[in-house]
Amino acid sequence: MDKRYEVTDSPLDPGKYIAMVTRPEAGAVATFTGHVREWTKGRRTLSLAYEAYVPMAERILETIAEEVKVKWPEAEVAVGHRIGPLAISDIAVVVAVSTPHRHASYEANRFIMERIKEDVPIWKKEIQEDGEWWKGEEVQ
Amino acid sequence: MDKRYEVTDSPLDPGKYIAMVTRPEAGAVATFTGHVREWTKGRRTLSLAYEAYVPMAERILETIAEEVKVKWPEAEVAVGHRIGPLAISDIAVVVAVSTPHRHASYEANRFIMERIKEDVPIWKKEIQEDGEWWKGEEVQ
Amino acid sequence: MIQVLYFASMKEASGLASERIKWQGGTLGEVMEKVTDLHPSISWDGVRVALNEEFCSGTQEVESGDIVAFIPPVSGG
Amino acid sequence: MIQVLYFASMKEASGLASERIKWQGGTLGEVMEKVTDLHPSISWDGVRVALNEEFCSGTQEVESGDIVAFIPPVSGG
Numbered sequence: 247m248d249k250r251y252e253v254t255d256s257p258l259d260p261g262k263y264i265a266m267v268t269r270p271e272a273g274a275v276a277t278f279t280g281h282v283r284e285w286t287k288g289r290r291t292l293s294l295a296y297e298a299y300v301p302m303a304e305r306i307l308e309t310i311a312e313e314v315k316v317k318w319p320e321a322e323v324a325v326g327h328r329i330g331p332l333a334i335s336d337i338a339v340v341v342a343v344s345t346p347h348r349h350a351s352y353e354a355n356r357f358i359m360e361r362i363k364e365d366v367p368i369w370k371k372e373i374q375e376d377g378e379w380w381k382g383e384e385v386q
Numbered sequence: 387m388d389k390r391y392e393v394t395d396s397p398l399d400p401g402k403y404i405a406m407v408t409r410p411e412a413g414a415v416a417t418f419t420g421h422v423r424e425w426t427k428g429r430r431t432l433s434l435a436y437e438a439y440v441p442m443a444e445r446i447l448e449t450i451a452e453e454v455k456v457k458w459p460e461a462e463v464a465v466g467h468r469i470g471p472l473a474i475s476d477i478a479v480v481v482a483v484s485t486p487h488r489h490a491s492y493e494a495n496r497f498i499m500e501r502i503k504e505d506v507p508i509w510k511k512e513i514q515e516d517g518e519w520w521k522g523e524e525v526q
Numbered sequence: 527m528i529q530v531l532y533f534a535s536m537k538e539a540s541g542l543a544s545e546r547i548k549w550q551g552g553t554l555g556e557v558m559e560k561v562t563d564l565h566p567s568i569s570w571d572g573v574r575v576a577l578n579e580e581f582c583s584g585t586q587e588v589e590s591g592d593i594v595a596f597i598p599p600v601s602g603g
Numbered sequence: 604m605i606q607v608l609y610f611a612s613m614k615e616a617s618g619l620a621s622e623r624i625k626w627q628g629g630t631l632g633e634v635m636e637k638v639t640d641l642h643p644s645i646s647w648d649g650v651r652v653a654l655n656e657e658f659c660s661g662t663q664e665v666e667s668g669d670i671v672a673f674i675p676p677v678s679g680g
């Protein structure tokens with residue numbers, strides 16, 4: 247069976263995560279995919295690499311899904327985050343949320359993305375034309 | 387080339403629409419899929435059928451994408467709506483929006499879904515245990 | 527001649543997906559009157575009208591060759 | 604013995620992904636002091652600490668066999 251909260255070095259297929267949350271009660275699935283962006287504030291990214299503390303990251307993703315269940319009891323969640331080297335436009339993260347009606351699916355999805363960026367032990371290294379940085383310690 | 391604003395009687399593949407809006411400037415893609423829900427307020431749906439005024443529906447989807455461009459100039463949009471008979475959990479609509487950063491992708495996606503429900507000439511017939519109705523004229 | 531299109535509940539009420547109607551000129555409102563004569567069981571509740579694939583008001587002039595579509599409340603998405 | 608894990612910039616600063624450290628007992632804060640002795644170039648700016656895969660405060664007691672992970676500011680998503 248596929249893992250609902252997964253950190254993987256394989257390419258991410260959004261359809262797989264949508265399928266994991268699809269069920270007869272769910273009329274709505276909001277899916278977010280985060281992609282490697284080439285240009286950020288005039289700086290060109292050549293590629294990225296993500297690193298994770300994998301077991302803790304998967305455990306915290308599951309904790310976030312439990313938080314979602316408290317706020318939106320009818321939501322089902324699946325999250326995948328890729329690690330290792332990524333090229334421009336590759337999918338780094340996919341978050342799929344199903345709910346009976348659509349508004350909650352968007353809201354729960356946004357909540358999950360905020361929480362991932364706060365607490366999930368995953369780190370992004372930007373490989374740019376003039377060097378490499380772990381995000382958060384870029385040269386200003 | 388795939389159509390960006392499409393009404394089709396073929397099954398919808400979300401990945402196709404995500405791919406159509408993926409580009410180097412886009413770090414975020416919000417995708418909404420609307421699925422056939424089995425239970426609505428205690429009533430059971432057996433299946434659905436959608437009908438459309440296809441050329442006008444595709445034209446209005448394009449108009450909505452132009453509205454999005456006014457509000458979110460950096461957004462790219464792809465929309466597919468399925469017509470004909472659909473089974474429980476089938477995807478009826480897929481809306482994919484890419485933007486440089488994620489907040490705009492969610493917001494533009496919600497806007498498009500609202501606009502589809504207002505103005506796109508597509509009609510849903512619910513086939514339930516006790517009869518068939520075009521949505522909007524259900525027995526109360 | 528104009529072409530008139532019916533969808534969803536209106537298609538079922540008229541028994542037709544489309545029909546051609548003889549037309550000497552007049553407004554969309556006058557097309558609706560003509561259609562009511564042809565299909566008295568049609569309900570106009572919430573129905574909008576499109577002329578050549580654009581939503582229009584009833585005062586719009588309709589010419590021979592035009593396509594008039596009646597749009598009952600939509601329920602896509 | 605405890606196992607200590609380093610990630611991202613801390614892995615580069617220490618030159619290690621993990622190491623085993625002799626441990627007689629004490630708090631997470633004391634683990635951090637020990638690590639500072641071992642790797643003076645490590646920056647603690649914004650670093651959180653996890654004990655056995657849970658975020659913990661520096662007053663938490665650490666026992667032999669525990670896994671301590673240093674979590675620099677995260678940047679997933």
